[in-house]
Amino acid sequence: MSGQQAASLEKIFAANFKDYKKKLRKGGKILEVGCGYGYTLKGWAEKYKNIEIIGLDIDDNAIKYAIELVKNSQWKDRIQIVKSTIHEFAQEYPQEFDLILLNQVLHEIEGNDSTRKAILDNLYIILKDDGKVIVGESMIPSVFTQRKKFLFYEIVHKWFEILFGSRFYDEDQFREFISTTSFKNVDMFKRGTDYVWILQK
Ligand SMILES: C[S@@+](CC[C@H](N)C(=O)[O-])C[C@H]1O[C@@H](n2cnc3c(N)ncnc32)[C@H](O)[C@@H]1O
Numbered sequence: 001m002s003g004q005q006a007a008s009l010e011k012i013f014a015a016n017f018k019d020y021k022k023k024l025r026k027g028g029k030i031l032e033v034g035c036g037y038g039y040t041l042k043g044w045a046e047k048y049k050n051i052e053i054i055g056l057d058i059d060d061n062a063i064k065y066a067i068e069l070v071k072n073s074q075w076k077d078r079i080q081i082v083k084s085t086i087h088e089f090a091q092e093y094p095q096e097f098d099l100i101l102l103n104q105v106l107h108e109i110e111g112n113d114s115t116r117k118a119i120l121d122n123l124y125i126i127l128k129d130d131g132k133v134i135v136g137e138s139m140i141p142s143v144f145t146q147r148k149k150f151l152f153y154e155i156v157h158k159w160f161e162i163l164f165g166s167r168f169y170d171e172d173q174f175r176e177f178i179s180t181t182s183f184k185n186v187d188m189f190k191r192g193t194d195y196v197w198i199l200q201k
Contacts, residue, residue: 008194009103010044012189013134017132027050027051028050028051029097029099030051031055031056031093031097031126032101033056033119034102035055035057038066039069040101041066045075045079053078055079055081056084056089057081058084060083066081086119090122094125095126095129098130098132100132102133107137116167116177117180120199124183124201130201131201134198135196135199137194137195138194139168139174174195175188181199186199
């Protein structure tokens with residue numbers, strides 16, 4: 001996951017939700033689901049100096065690394081790293097978060113569309129009424145898109161699907177998938193093959 005991808009998430013959010021960005025500058029709570037090594041939450045902690053952040057992951061290595069990153073930072077008092085499934089976590093924090101980040105995580109979640117839907121429905125529960133979920137995902141081109149040749153990243157995605165059971169969506173498939181979840185308000189922003197989806201209640 002590149003720092004550039006993570007930064008573009010914040011830039012797109014800040015440019016399109018100016019009032020909400022102002023509100024977050026004053027304070028609030030962010031959850032990053034699948035925080036990995038913590039690079040994305042680091043960027044948000046540096047930009048939004050009054051917010052509290054919880055980073056959640058299920059991978060021991062990621063958790064260890066993220067805790068170390070936070071421990072050695074200036075913003076350690078505002079960040080907590082938690083090992084938990086989103087299902088367990090959601091029982092404890094109803095309507096708690098102003099913003100939830102899900103960056104390059106959905107395609108890695110083991111299971112099928114129902115598993116991914118259940119995760120988004122849990123996020124719906126812990127999101128405040130005016131809160132936003134930001135989903136960063138690489139999308140594959142639709143099978144109906146006319147192309148002269150296959151692009152490198154399409155081949156890489158295919159390998160990930162075969163080797164690791166990853167699931168990549170094209171834009172229409174992803175819209176359709178979101179429509180099955182509790183979220184009814186969806187905005188989409190596109191940068192090359194990187195897509196940022198902002199979901200609201
Ligand atoms: C590609 S990394 C993304 C890291 C981070 N979001 C970033 O922007 O740098 C995907 C992360 O999702 C985590 N993950 C996968 N399935 C998960 C699940 N069901 N719940 C929480 N985290 C999960 C993985 O352990 C991994 O750390």
